[in-house]
Amino acid sequence: MASNRKKVLVLGTLHPDGMALLEGRDDVEFEVIEDISEENLLRHAPGTHGIAVRVARITRSIIEAAGCLEVVSRHGVGYDSVDVAACTDNGVRLAIAPRSNAPSVAEQTMMFLLALAKQVAVYDPLVRRGDWDKRFRTQAIDLDGRTLLVVGLGRIGSRVVRRAQAFDMRVLGYDPYVAPDAIRAMGAEPVADYRAVLGDVDALTVHCPRNDETLGMIGAAELAALRPGALVVNCARGGLVDEAALVAAIRSGHIAGAGVDVFDVEPPAADHPFFQEPRILMTPHSAGASLESLKRAAVQTVENILATFDGTLDPAVVVNKAVLQRTEAS
Template sequence: MPTILVTEPIHADGLAQLRARPGLDVIEGWTLAPEAMRAAEGRADGLIVRFHRCDAAFFGRTPALRIVARYGVGVDLIDLHAARDRGVTVAITADANTQSVVEHATWMLLSLAKPFDRWRRGMAGLTALTREQWAGLTPSKFASRDEGLGGELGGKTLLVVGLGRIGRRVAQVATALGMQVLVVDPYIDRTPALALGYRFADTLAQALPQADYVTLHCPRNAETLGMIGAAELALLPAGAAVVNCARGGIVDEQALADALARGHLSGAGIDVFDAEPPPPDHPLLAMPNVFSTPHAAAATREAAWRMSTHAARNVIDFLDGRLDPSMVYPVPPRA
């Protein structure tokens, strides 16, 4: 009887899906003591993991393991080469969190363009105004806009770094808002995107000077780690803004803080940090023009349900010999 170890809590419907498949021994790993958890790892045929680290040492002590099903799409805690060497398939819940992340990135872009938070706070001070006083206010005198007016995204250039599932959807939303989309992604067929009116640049160095906003939607790996550093940020026009809902470490956070502090950039939206949680004295956390969230872009009820049930389905489909190849994470070349 195959043993499936679910290392962290998932939606009850995902667990029910596993238990409804005859012949599976499903173990809730988060209920186990460390010694029992180690023993369960050693006899598991399949894993569903959220934050569980699967490094080379892990694969060395899990001789029965055949599949690791990720709750989500990020695999930075999984040693893909060690998995391949052991013959273990790594599956992701592709598209399960796309809608949530697209909405989060769009909210960050809009929040960087328009001072929603200042306006919300400022409304509290306007409640005592008479109707005549309210009617007499002009936008430039509006109390909650004391640091200037908001801007529009329409007509601005959005640089999308990584035109995968999420990047494509963000580009579609940006186009609907009237933005011009510029793309850097050396791994895709450009033809469909060119037909939609997107422009491409071969390198970041070519693209960054043209961008009013940058949004990152690429994996963290040896190629992208530290990809946006001080030199790259300096290439952006004055007043540009950066959004990272991809993975921490792709943007040099100290360089970003420096560029914001000296006024070269107007703001940033950061959902992911190199070290999570970030330290309390992290420079980006105290900046009023930074919208930071705790790796929450996919934290919606809908995405949680989809990631849970899709991960369970990936395990079952693998055992039944019908796993969708698009759910299998490709192993990159060794660095």
């Protein structure tokens, strides 16, 4: 006898708090898939109603093979690995977990700014090598009184604004999709054109999705326009800051340091030029992977699937809202 329970595929490991939500539903059966190759997912896809996904690629073939798929729920806010058009074409909601990683990435951004300003990468090895007398050859700086430009003022960027204010920084904010009054309410000075203010900026951080509008938005010209000795941070998506231009600006000395959590190609190649530059601090796309963030992401990822089954999914977490409009119209 065929089961009338909803079938959910969990691709990868989720925090136990998220799994507990699935375990608590008698009307749901789930399977955890560790082999996330497309070939294996195609074998498991038929009859699937919901997919919880961390890093697997969700292709059109997988979506269509399911046959009755209702929702793909991303463990986080990025969805580069999901075929959005295929979801929309097949009436599948693509949901994200917006409350998951915003505090974590905002803190990572401030960590980079502080570590760069205070020359941690230089001072720590001096202590370990016993080169105490060389400590004054490197000059740390204060964030206090410096001007920070935050490009992108969504869930993460708005939090960076508040944290930078706590360090008494002057904060400029750019986001063409956020009203100037809302930017002021965050505590930032709104700017209409981020390129026009670069000459006043000591530190720049980007918090935007990767798309045709944002790809390469910080290139050689933008880096050259920053104040000499500026700091650059990218905890958003690879490609927003041109990697070759950043290396060149670091090597010329115009940019004093950079913090990078994301790369054009991940993982980066073994001969990536960033590896030769001690003034570029790097983390492995892990800014949003704190203990708390993973818990929040797992819970909301599963909540979004169950809410879809229950008809209570919050439209605010749905990427392809055209599916919701089509459902309402029918």
